[in-house]
Amino acid sequence: MVQRTHLTGARVVxxxxxxxxxxxxxxxxxxxxxxxxxxxxxxxxxxxxxxxxxxxSHxxxxxxHADPVQGQADSAAAHGxxxxxxxxxxxxxxxxxxHVHGGGGASFSAxxxxxxxxxxxxxxxxxxxxxxxxxxxxxxxxxxxxxxxLSELVEQGELAGIHFxxxxxxxxxxxxxxxxxxxxxxxxxxxxxxxxxxxxxxxxTLAPELPGGLESVRLLADSGVLAAVGHTDSTYxxxxxxxxAGATVATHLFNAMPSxxxxxxxxxxxxxxxxxxxxxxxxxxxxxxxxxxxxxxHRAGADRxxxxxxxxxxxxxxxxxxPLGPMEVEVKEGVARISGGPTAGSIAGSTLTLDRAFRRxxxxxxxxxxxxxxxxxxxxxxxxxxxxxxxxxxxxxxADLVVLDDDFRLRGVMRRGAWVVxxxxx
Numbered sequence: 001m002v003q004r005t006h007l008t009g010a011r012v013v014x015x016x017x018x019x020x021x022x023x024x025x026x027x028x029x030x031x032x033x034x035x036x037x038x039x040x041x042x043x044x045x046x047x048x049x050x051x052x053x054x055x056x057s058h059x060x061x062x063x064x065h066a067d068p069v070q071g072q073a074d075s076a077a078a079h080g081x082x083x084x085x086x087x088x089x090x091x092x093x094x095x096x097x098x099h100v101h102g103g104g105g106a107s108f109s110a111x112x113x114x115x116x117x118x119x120x121x122x123x124x125x126x127x128x129x130x131x132x133x134x135x136x137x138x139x140x141x142x143x144x145x146x147x148x149x150l151s152e153l154v155e156q157g158e159l160a161g162i163h164f165x166x167x168x169x170x171x172x173x174x175x176x177x178x179x180x181x182x183x184x185x186x187x188x189x190x191x192x193x194x195x196x197x198x199x200x201x202x203x204x205t206l207a208p209e210l211p212g213g214l215e216s217v218r219l220l221a222d223s224g225v226l227a228a229v230g231h232t233d234s235t236y237x238x239x240x241x242x243x244x245a246g247a248t249v250a251t252h253l254f255n256a257m258p259s260x261x262x263x264x265x266x267x268x269x270x271x272x273x274x275x276x277x278x279x280x281x282x283x284x285x286x287x288x289x290x291x292x293x294x295x296x297x298h299r300a301g302a303d304r305x306x307x308x309x310x311x312x313x314x315x316x317x318x319x320x321x322x323p324l325g326p327m328e329v330e331v332k333e334g335v336a337r338i339s340g341g342p343t344a345g346s347i348a349g350s351t352l353t354l355d356r357a358f359r360r361x362x363x364x365x366x367x368x369x370x371x372x373x374x375x376x377x378x379x380x381x382x383x384x385x386x387x388x389x390x391x392x393x394x395x396x397x398x399a400d401l402v403v404l405d406d407d408f409r410l411r412g413v414m415r416r417g418a419w420v421v422x423x424x425x426x
Contacts, residue, residue, distance in 0.1 A: 004081025094129030094400030126353035136325035137166030161202030169231030208242035221246025
């Protein structure tokens, strides 16, 4: 018999807005019904979080509280099963992370299933139910071996795909990548990594101004792999050419690329102004000034912003020393930096988890809950071509859900109908 669970009493964030005192019914691994709780009055709104509260409503007046139409008259879904009351909380879709290198003391670049699963479980426990595994610059043969291992986890449904970050990036903007291992994006080398992933490569970051850059962008686009502009010293004009060639993602916008200047706008302006480009943002309070995050949201909007962690192995861990590919990183007060060599002192990814990024976006940056959900879940899911399964709370989709308390702290995580973190247990 298929297990049925009714989550009731929380505010449910739907694509079109918020249902106060809502109900989500889960049957097996899927969402079976969404609507108001049986005892909710029509149009009921929590007075502490109603439409008039700008911190909990969408910036676009067309996206306020939702008309609860999904499954509210589904009497079959309304009876039977276990009810779990979540008063004062929020139910949002599971987070989708396009860019994560590791967590829990483990790294995807280690190339072992055990380390990869440690990283996956760490981020799942913080609400990320769908993620790409990001590699870091290394020897091509090593990267190919890592891809072969990670591809098995994609095939098993543990990962949504592989993201190659490096080695085809600029030595002038290499950040935490080993300079001696960088190389120009020769299309043959790009093809080698894509082939090694056995159909599971979803994205590759490269610097399009390097020799072979535009040809490699075209190869990736033709292969169904997202071409991302990042770790680049590109000009405004060269970035436009890359977008025309098929680049559709900005890897951690603003970071590891020339600054936005009034006479030389560089890649930032080109990436922000083109409607075809989704921009990644690391919202940890270290990588971006709040004004730059606001600028990106104002220009691109939540439909083109994807919050990421860019997390390395220290995510979910305490301060200390951790590997990042062939580099060593020291974490102090939650900030990761390369500890030695020619790039010593460079920020080395983050220790962020997406539940923290969500809370910061709403409580510090002043973003609306609905637009934050879109940037955390719907936009990256659509970019990956999996929005029919994940990224929003809708009937028929995977039951990937995050439960937050009234202060937007994580309370529970469900993935495909099973609790990763139970709201009653924490």
